[in-house]
Amino acid sequence: MADYDVIVVGGGGAGMAAAIEAADAHATVALIEADEKLGGSTALSGGVYYAAGTSVQEARGITDSVDAMFEYYMTLNQYRVDASLARTLCENAAKDLEWLIELGANFPPSELYSSGVESVPRGHPAAGRGAEIAEVLDRTVSKRNVDVVLNSRLTDLVVDTAGAVRGIKTGDAVITANAVVLATGGFGANPYFLNKYYPDAASQAEKVWYIGNEHCLGDGLVLGEQAGADIVGFNRGLLLTTPNFKKELEVFVPGWLVYINREGRRFVNEMAEYAVMSGVIAAQTGGSCFAVFDDEARKTAKPNKQYEDAFAAGIISLNWVTDEIDSQLKTGKVLQADSFAELEEKCGIRPGSLNATLTRYNADIEEGGDSMFFKSHEEMKPVSTPPYYAVEIFPAIVCLTSTGLRINKRTQVLDTRGQVIEGLYAAGETTGDVLGERYIGGGNSIANAIVFGRIAGQQAALQAGRNE
Numbered sequence: 001m002a003d004y005d006v007i008v009v010g011g012g013g014a015g016m017a018a019a020i021e022a023a024d025a026h027a028t029v030a031l032i033e034a035d036e037k038l039g040g041s042t043a044l045s046g047g048v049y050y051a052a053g054t055s056v057q058e059a060r061g062i063t064d065s066v067d068a069m070f071e072y073y074m075t076l077n078q079y080r081v082d083a084s085l086a087r088t089l090c091e092n093a094a095k096d097l098e099w100l101i102e103l104g105a106n107f108p109p110s111e112l113y114s115s116g117v118e119s120v121p122r123g124h125p126a127a128g129r130g131a132e133i134a135e136v137l138d139r140t141v142s143k144r145n146v147d148v149v150l151n152s153r154l155t156d157l158v159v160d161t162a163g164a165v166r167g168i169k170t171g172d173a174v175i176t177a178n179a180v181v182l183a184t185g186g187f188g189a190n191p192y193f194l195n196k197y198y199p200d201a202a203s204q205a206e207k208v209w210y211i212g213n214e215h216c217l218g219d220g221l222v223l224g225e226q227a228g229a230d231i232v233g234f235n236r237g238l239l240l241t242t243p244n245f246k247k248e249l250e251v252f253v254p255g256w257l258v259y260i261n262r263e264g265r266r267f268v269n270e271m272a273e274y275a276v277m278s279g280v281i282a283a284q285t286g287g288s289c290f291a292v293f294d295d296e297a298r299k300t301a302k303p304n305k306q307y308e309d310a311f312a313a314g315i316i317s318l319n320w321v322t323d324e325i326d327s328q329l330k331t332g333k334v335l336q337a338d339s340f341a342e343l344e345e346k347c348g349i350r351p352g353s354l355n356a357t358l359t360r361y362n363a364d365i366e367e368g369g370d371s372m373f374f375k376s377h378e379e380m381k382p383v384s385t386p387p388y389y390a391v392e393i394f395p396a397i398v399c400l401t402s403t404g405l406r407i408n409k410r411t412q413v414l415d416t417r418g419q420v421i422e423g424l425y426a427a428g429e430t431t432g433d434v435l436g437e438r439y440i441g442g443g444n445s446i447a448n449a450i451v452f453g454r455i456a457g458q459q460a461a462l463q464a465g466r467n468e
């Protein structure tokens, strides 16, 4: 007889959901966590959960459906994700949001918003952000029959000669289990894996930094490979843009910034969703761009209005305010020039191009609209009062990674021939091909963690011969 029915490795959103489900199916469960507390990156997150057809949407009078979410998901990802996993996510996301609500999480209808480019709002922020989701799950774990082991970084699986996973090894000790669930999160904190699996991030060299939990080192990939797991979803994740002022989260820029590439052209609505912005900037020559503004804008600088609450709560740092801009002038991250020609020279922008671009931009403001990218007119400010300023913007903050273990819709880990590895399950950021090249919107990853975490717990308990 095994020591445990189910061992869950990693106690973030996916791992805690898995442990709760396995315990609810009467399995004996151990939850192994590298950190000194449960929560992982889930606890650090904005706590936005993406779902369609929820009671929260209904409370706002919004009609939505699984089919609409699935179509949106697949279209945005150009069908380059595993459709059965995407469908499973879409089908379970609403039900599992209700599960979190039943456990005590609060998703106020008033905060529901379009967190991607969907036409009906599907981004459900938890009132207390990711910390609330993690706390609710942690509290539930503590009420279940789960042995929680903190400060324990797992490095080895026990794999038998037939290739089935039979437990874990810590030091010399072997702890046997009928099923092991890998839920160790992503690999954002591991430069080696960023180089290997996420070259778009690694190419930002010393500017790249990770905002998640420091223990997210990609151990799930290493553990999975010990059992022959396939790794899928090369070069996928979510990069956020940054002026690199300081190592703090900053995503939502104000509309008075004008993004200019090295050809001296605008190329995007500067207020486009963060889900797409990094990719658009990365595609420009040099993989970055410049945020340009004038002295009038500097003196009256205010952050993006839409996210005032997040700024006030300290979730997003205040980069685009006068004091910060002035202090970054001294560091050289804000460049100053008395003419467009001088600014072009300082930035390496094609000589003679800024005048045409900004003359058109200023004329658009006069005429009442952005004729190129249709940015909200009320957010625009002319660039006409010298001195002029430019700040280089990089897609360099790693929010999450989505290269990971190949799973099927039951969360069983598959080997390179597509065969199930007996006894091994995985969920959340440690898996690949659920999240695609395009982040569909805020909440994609937490929904992934909760939906597949729950399935993993249920399936692992079944493997152990347990069910309700």
Ligand SMILES: Cc1cc2nc3c(=O)[nH]c(=O)nc-3n(C[C@H](O)[C@H](O)[C@H](O)COP(=O)(O)OP(=O)(O)OC[C@H]3O[C@@H](n4cnc5c(N)ncnc54)[C@H](O)[C@@H]3O)c2cc1C
Binding pocket: 009, 010, 011, 012, 013, 014, 015, 032, 033, 034, 035, 038, 039, 040, 041, 042, 043, 044, 045, 046, 047, 048, 049, 050, 130, 152, 153, 154, 155, 183, 184, 185, 186, 211, 212, 213, 215, 216, 217, 218, 219, 220, 249, 399, 400, 427, 428, 429, 430, 442, 443, 444, 445, 446, 447, 449
């Ligand atoms: C600042 C920030 C904001 C975000 N906002 C959102 C948002 O609003 N909505 C959204 O959908 N996504 C968001 N994300 C992404 C999202 O939070 C994560 O992708 C998701 O929570 C991952 O859940 P997980 O359970 O897979 O991993 P995690 O929550 O990271 O949990 C993994 C756990 O495994 C542990 N672990 C790692 N290796 C080992 C090991 N070898 N042995 C034992 N334990 C190990 C870690 O310590 C960690 O506790 C955000 C991320 C960040 C960093």
